[in-house]
Structure formats: structure tokens, C-alpha cells
Amino acid sequence: MRIDRRQLLTTLSVTAAFGGLIPVIGQAAGSRDPRLIVIVLRGALDGLTAVPPIGDPDYASLRGDLAVDKAAALPLNDLFGLHPSLVNLARQYHAGQATILHACASPYRDRSHFDGQDVLESGYSVPGHTESGWLNRFLETLPAEQKVGSKGLGIGSTTPLIMRGPADVLGWAPSTLRAADPDLAPRLMDLYTKSDPALASLLDEAIKTGKIASGQTPITAMGGAGDPKTMVAMAEGTARLLTAADGPRVAALAFEGWDTHAREAQRLTQLLTGFDNALGAFETTLGPVWNQTAILVVTEFGRTAAVNGTQGTDHGTATMAFLTGGAVKGGRVIADWPGLKAAQLYQGRDLTPTTDLRAVAKGLMAELYDTSSSALARRVFPDSAGVAPMRGLIV
Amino acid sequence: MSISAVFESALALSRFGLGSGVDGVSAVSNARDSLHQEITEGAPEPQGADLKTTPDLFAALYIYQQEKKGIKDGKAGAPVSAISDMAMTQALQPKKDKPDFNPVRDAALTEADVRFNDTIKSPVIGFNERLVMFWANHFAVAVKKSQSVAITAGAYEREAIRPHIFGHFSDLLLAAETHPCMLDYLDNQQSIGPQSPANRKGTRGLNENLAREIMELHTMGVGSGYTQADVTAFAKVITGWTFSRTVGKAGAIPGTFAFNKRAHEPGPQTILGKTYPDSGFDQGKAVLLDLARHPATAQHIATKLARHFVADDPPAPLVAKLADVFRRTDGDLRAVSTALIEAEESWTPHLTRFRSPLIYLSALIRGTGIRMKPAAIIQALNNMGQPIWQPSGPNGFPDTMAAWASPEALSTRLDVVNALADRADPSIDPRDFARSRLGALLSDQTRDAVAHAETRAQGLSLVLLSPEFMRC
Numbered sequence: 001m002r003i004d005r006r007q008l009l010t011t012l013s014v015t016a017a018f019g020g021l022i023p024v025i026g027q028a029a030g031s032r033d034p035r036l037i038v039i040v041l042r043g044a045l046d047g048l049t050a051v052p053p054i055g056d057p058d059y060a061s062l063r064g065d066l067a068v069d070k071a072a073a074l075p076l077n078d079l080f081g082l083h084p085s086l087v088n089l090a091r092q093y094h095a096g097q098a099t100i101l102h103a104c105a106s107p108y109r110d111r112s113h114f115d116g117q118d119v120l121e122s123g124y125s126v127p128g129h130t131e132s133g134w135l136n137r138f139l140e141t142l143p144a145e146q147k148v149g150s151k152g153l154g155i156g157s158t159t160p161l162i163m164r165g166p167a168d169v170l171g172w173a174p175s176t177l178r179a180a181d182p183d184l185a186p187r188l189m190d191l192y193t194k195s196d197p198a199l200a201s202l203l204d205e206a207i208k209t210g211k212i213a214s215g216q217t218p219i220t221a222m223g224g225a226g227d228p229k230t231m232v233a234m235a236e237g238t239a240r241l242l243t244a245a246d247g248p249r250v251a252a253l254a255f256e257g258w259d260t261h262a263r264e265a266q267r268l269t270q271l272l273t274g275f276d277n278a279l280g281a282f283e284t285t286l287g288p289v290w291n292q293t294a295i296l297v298v299t300e301f302g303r304t305a306a307v308n309g310t311q312g313t314d315h316g317t318a319t320m321a322f323l324t325g326g327a328v329k330g331g332r333v334i335a336d337w338p339g340l341k342a343a344q345l346y347q348g349r350d351l352t353p354t355t356d357l358r359a360v361a362k363g364l365m366a367e368l369y370d371t372s373s374s375a376l377a378r379r380v381f382p383d384s385a386g387v388a389p390m391r392g393l394i395v
Numbered sequence: 396m397s398i399s400a401v402f403e404s405a406l407a408l409s410r411f412g413l414g415s416g417v418d419g420v421s422a423v424s425n426a427r428d429s430l431h432q433e434i435t436e437g438a439p440e441p442q443g444a445d446l447k448t449t450p451d452l453f454a455a456l457y458i459y460q461q462e463k464k465g466i467k468d469g470k471a472g473a474p475v476s477a478i479s480d481m482a483m484t485q486a487l488q489p490k491k492d493k494p495d496f497n498p499v500r501d502a503a504l505t506e507a508d509v510r511f512n513d514t515i516k517s518p519v520i521g522f523n524e525r526l527v528m529f530w531a532n533h534f535a536v537a538v539k540k541s542q543s544v545a546i547t548a549g550a551y552e553r554e555a556i557r558p559h560i561f562g563h564f565s566d567l568l569l570a571a572e573t574h575p576c577m578l579d580y581l582d583n584q585q586s587i588g589p590q591s592p593a594n595r596k597g598t599r600g601l602n603e604n605l606a607r608e609i610m611e612l613h614t615m616g617v618g619s620g621y622t623q624a625d626v627t628a629f630a631k632v633i634t635g636w637t638f639s640r641t642v643g644k645a646g647a648i649p650g651t652f653a654f655n656k657r658a659h660e661p662g663p664q665t666i667l668g669k670t671y672p673d674s675g676f677d678q679g680k681a682v683l684l685d686l687a688r689h690p691a692t693a694q695h696i697a698t699k700l701a702r703h704f705v706a707d708d709p710p711a712p713l714v715a716k717l718a719d720v721f722r723r724t725d726g727d728l729r730a731v732s733t734a735l736i737e738a739e740e741s742w743t744p745h746l747t748r749f750r751s752p753l754i755y756l757s758a759l760i761r762g763t764g765i766r767m768k769p770a771a772i773i774q775a776l777n778n779m780g781q782p783i784w785q786p787s788g789p790n791g792f793p794d795t796m797a798a799w800a801s802p803e804a805l806s807t808r809l810d811v812v813n814a815l816a817d818r819a820d821p822s823i824d825p826r827d828f829a830r831s832r833l834g835a836l837l838s839d840q841t842r843d844a845v846a847h848a849e850t851r852a853q854g855l856s857l858v859l860l861s862p863e864f865m866r867c
Binding site for chain 2: 042043112113114117130131157158159160161164179180181183184185187188190191192194195196198199202203205206209211212256257258259
């Protein structure tokens, strides 16, 4: 049995919050039974739209039509708001359960999705390590007697890289999850137009006659990991599995479709609504377990500070991250804001990273599970001794 | 490797083969040597303990049908006395515990499993397997015809087509036309000589189906100079070419060719100006041998081969070359296949053809190394419009881009690829995959599109749907 200092603190703080009226239930054993969920948003979510720096004097002019209206944004503090679709996240923030991080990045500094996702998920500082992910290697560091939580949970038709590796992983996908990628047809159209006119005209006809869903088709009802309804189904299923007495305790899932080179405003409204509904579904379905849960939401990199020529943004560098759940010491925005003036941008074009995502992840594991700094610096995030775990993330 | 050798490897895999395997284009160091080697080695043989011979399949079908009949009639058992002990044991063994076991479906699943998860992966280029597909489609059967055609379609390809693709055309022709599957498909077991002993009552008669298709589709080709009278005479010649479903009838082993003398039309017949005396089975064999070496047959086969491998509208010099070799060698398919890969017209660098669903699926499986469930293989081919051994008629599946490339086809290929990419090994880097599998055929445009994909699955999908992967 592990003596857990923070368990004591949690109990005290809960008791304090409710004036000591509510007895602590089910904690007789004295040990917290935390749940850790990591959601990877594949495609690079634009942090300047998801968490608009509405108080930054350069934001509105830099973003033009794409800027989130100050009046519409859900207020966080003087500098930041949330995209209007993120109502559950805003509620969790104001309930002291969600922390918003900004100007974050993995160590990756180039702009390829695959390589960026590799670095984000593998936990290595360079691309090319696809044999295991940091969340899986973290499971391996758990003490042997902690049998219940030793098996990971990977959601989706394939387990996300972050959860692949030597530790046992349970796989699950909603039965409604289909292999559908609404962005494939437009990209294929672009390719055929450049290199094969005959195929281009056939594809064009297929799209126009509705045989192939494309970017013009609403992304709902396509059933892929970028379908807002599927995100909710994935969240509900994950939550159910995590609440089982002998089930897994650590889960990873990935939502797709965030690569908004065009029509960003419309697409992100749909996608962020789905994502936010998924956060709501987690809270509802986890029930009492929500209080022991921390959900980390990350994406491989951010997008250009300026808008491109197709009402979208191109691949960038720093972006936001979210941390939510009943175990999170929330109600805070953690951001060493670099500013949006030209001279303040990374390489003159992207939001400059000021927070290493590894510090956030390491802090979570250190506080939730007492994972040692050396295991975090060597095994979980190799060669990351220079990145100190961020403290105080968990209540 | 020289630049041209690198390009030839990629081109040969696409044009003559089934696409690169998991080892990539570089597994072919000398395309021409590899092609010659595949001709020397012959067709790969499907391997699998569950593959059955035609006689065993007939036995399994007979027992299945009797059992169903028994169940319908409320009888406990099934009369199995007509089946040899060994065949019965084999037929009854597999999955007997499954109440809904259907040997026809089981055979289709087994044949698809072995071919797509094993056989097509074994050759480096797949020229030999492409030829198996070509000839099986040339001598097409369609499983919708009957349960016995359905259960034996795969065995027919293994027994009658595969062993002969580099032999003499006449041997291939004879093997195909005497196989029970073909005889059943084109009704020859029902064709009774009007003057034969079997028609004493005068109530039965000729069925010209097989005779006509042999001349029209399998040998000379439509409009090549034969007449209705030739077809009728040929139909009479091959009366009595049949097979038995059970022991006793025609005295042969069930599921093997039988010559039923009693149904054979007596007397000489004249076909294309030549008179063939009645020598029983040999009368038909003699006609087939002459049809095999007819100049129109050489032209017909040469045109189809050149179209299948090189261009929808095949270059006339190539057709002429192949027809000439066919004629000079008396239909030696090894020589004809060799001429095809040695002709300079066969190596034009531009890919103009559109892979048929069968070839496309094969390339997908070889390239990704994925193992597909047999039911999923069958489903994918159905969805893409080329259900296995199920063309709409004896002319087989069409073989031009116009027939396969349609908005619907692109739509279904997108679905198939989406599903496949979704389940593919997630550590595959689509950029490496594109370089490895397409080699020198990879265009700058495709390379860029793949590099910018949002996810690995999307990148992989873009490779598998790229023009250079869709075409051949």
C-alpha cells in the first residue's frame, strides 16, 4: 500500500470546499485511483482560434476575418477567451477543473504532420521512433503491484502511437466508427487535377453527384474519427471502460480533421463542437470517477499566426493544450505569452513556443502516480532531463 | 542500378505484374531477368490444406444437397452410397459441427483466402499470376450458373488454367473445355446428338452453347470467318463431352470428364471446310487442335494479350509480333509471353491503362502486406464491380479503362482504401511507402500530396489512390 500525500490533500481540499458536510466516500483504503486520458488532435489545431488571445492588441488585425469575435468568445481572463463552441470546457474551467495552456509545443520544430505526431506521441525529441509511445512506456514504470492500472486502453481502429508499445493495451472502437476521411477527396482532387485530368474529371463527377463525400459535404454523418458524433461515441466508450472496477486506468484516443488550410472558421466550429461534446460526455459518463480524472488534450503543432489565401492557416509551431477533469487544479490559464507582433513570432510566422508539452505531461504523471523524475527523464521522455515536470497541476 | 534499370523495375511491376510487394521496387534488380525467371518457374501453385480437387468438391456438394433434401423430407440421414468412402470422409469432415455450413461458400472463401493472402504474394513481379488471371478470364466461367460451377470455379482455375499458362495453347484449350466446370457452365452435358442412341425417343437435342463460345470467344474470335453451319457441326462433334455428378452415371469418377458415347452424334462432320471422321472423343479433340492453330486464333489472342498488358488500343506492331510468334510456334505460350516482354512496344514509359479491380486489390494487398479476411476480399471485389469468377457472361470481364474507370469505381476504391489504410500497420511512413512501392513511377505531385497529408492513414490512402497506383 502506498501512502499518498496528495490523496490526503485532495480529501482535505474537497472537505474544505464543501464545508466539511460531505463525507468522503469509497476512499477508505486511502489510495487514490486516478484515471489519465490523453486525447491527440491530429492535424494541428489552431490555438489562436480555439483559445483566442482576445486581449492581445495584435490579435484582431492579424487574424482578420478569422479572428474570434471578442464578444462571442467565452471569457477566461483579460487576455484569453475560449472559442464559442467550447461551452463544456468553459464550464469546467469556471468550476475549477480545467486548466488552459497556451504557447505550448513538443520539441518538434518542423512542419510535417507525421513527424510532428511521431515526436508528440513517441515522447522522443526527434521523429522516427514509431515503435512505442510515451503513455505506454509510462505504464511500464508503474509498480508491479498496481495490476489494475497496468493495462492501457487504446481507442480507435488502430491504437494511437502514444499508447503502443511493450505494456499490454486493450483496444476498443465504437461500432459506429468507420474508416472515413472527409478531407481525402479534396486532397485527391487536387492531386488528380495536377497530374491526371482523366481521373480528375471522374472524381469531380463523383463528388458533384454526391457519390463521394468531400469537404463540401458536412463532416457529420461520415463516421470517421473526425466526425463530431463519433468523437462523443469514443468518449462515452472510453469512459465506460475506465469506470469498470478491474478495467484500465490510462487511455489514449485521437480525433482527426484539424488540418484547416481552408474554410477554417466553419470547420473548426463543427469540430470543436464535437470535441467539446466529447468532454461533456466524459464528465457525464465517468460519473463519480470524474473527480479522479485528468484529461490532457494535445495536438502536434500550431498553425501560422497569419491567415492564408483560402481562409485557413498553414502549418505552424506553438498552440494551446487543455487539461481538464475533476483531479485537475483548474480555473487557470498557464501561458508565458510571447505576443503576436512580427518580431515576437517564431521564424516571423508562428506563435513562439514558451512551454514544453513534456513538462506538462511529466508533471501529470509525477503528481498522479508519483512517477520518479529519473523514469520520466529516461524512460518515458528519453533525454528530457532538462525539462522539469510542471508542478501544481493536480489538486 | 542504372536509371533505366530502376525505371524498368517500377514499370514492370505495374505493367506486367501485380505491383510491388512489401520489399518495394528495389526487390527487382533486373526487371527483364525477373520476368524471364517467372516464365521459367511457371505459375505459382495455390497452397492450402483446405483446397479440394474437383471430384472432392462434387462429393461435398452432393452430400450437402442430399442432407438438405433429407432435412426437407424429414429424413434423418442422407443417402451417401453413391460417394466413395474417401471422398465422403473428406467432404463430411470440415466444420461439420457448424449447422449452417455451406460447402459452396466455404470453397469460395478458401480459394480467395489462399490466392490473395498467399499465392499473389509469392512472385516478385507477378507476371505469371497476371497471366493466370488473364487466361482464367479468357476462359471465363460464372459462378451464378449453378452450384457445381460455383463450387468448382477455383479448382477449375487451379486444374485447367494454371498448369498450362506457359504450355501450348492447345493444351490449355483442351484442359479448359473438358473441365466439368466449363462443361456445366456452357451446358454441354445437356447437349445430346440428335441421331445418338441417347435420343431414341427424339425428345432431346443439341445445345450449341459451348461450341459457339469456343469459336467466338476462346479461339478464333467473333467475325473471323466461321459460319452457323460450322458452329452446329462443331456442337455435334462435342456431343457426349460430359461429366458425372455421382458414381454410376456415365461410369466415371464424379467430377471428372467423361465421354458419353451414347450421347455422341455419330458420323463425320465438316467444320471450316475440313471433314472430321467420327472417332468418338478424338473427333472433338482434332477440331480443337485445328482451332488452336487457326490464324484467326493467333490474331485474337495476340490482340487480347497486347491490350491486357500494354494499351487499351494495342499497338499494331506488337499485336503482329505476338500473332506471328503464336503462329510460328504453334501456340507456344512460353514463346508468346517471352515475345511480349521482349518487344520494345511493351516498355513505353507512360501508364495509360486503369487497373481492373482484381489487379488493383492484388496490388493493394501486395503493397501493404495486409492479410484480409476472405469474406472481406470477396466483399471488396463485389463492391468494386469485379466479383470473383462472376462476370456477366462467358466473354469474361471487360479489359479497358472505359469499362472500369467511373465515378462509382472511384467512390468504391476510396472506401476500400480508407478501410485498408485505417487498419494498416500504423508505423508505416507514407512518404517511405510511396518511394518504396512506386519507385521511379512516383510523381512529384503525389510525393508532395503525401508529404502534406494530415495523418499517416490519409497519406497512405493518397499513395494507394494516386494515378500511378490506379493505373498500369
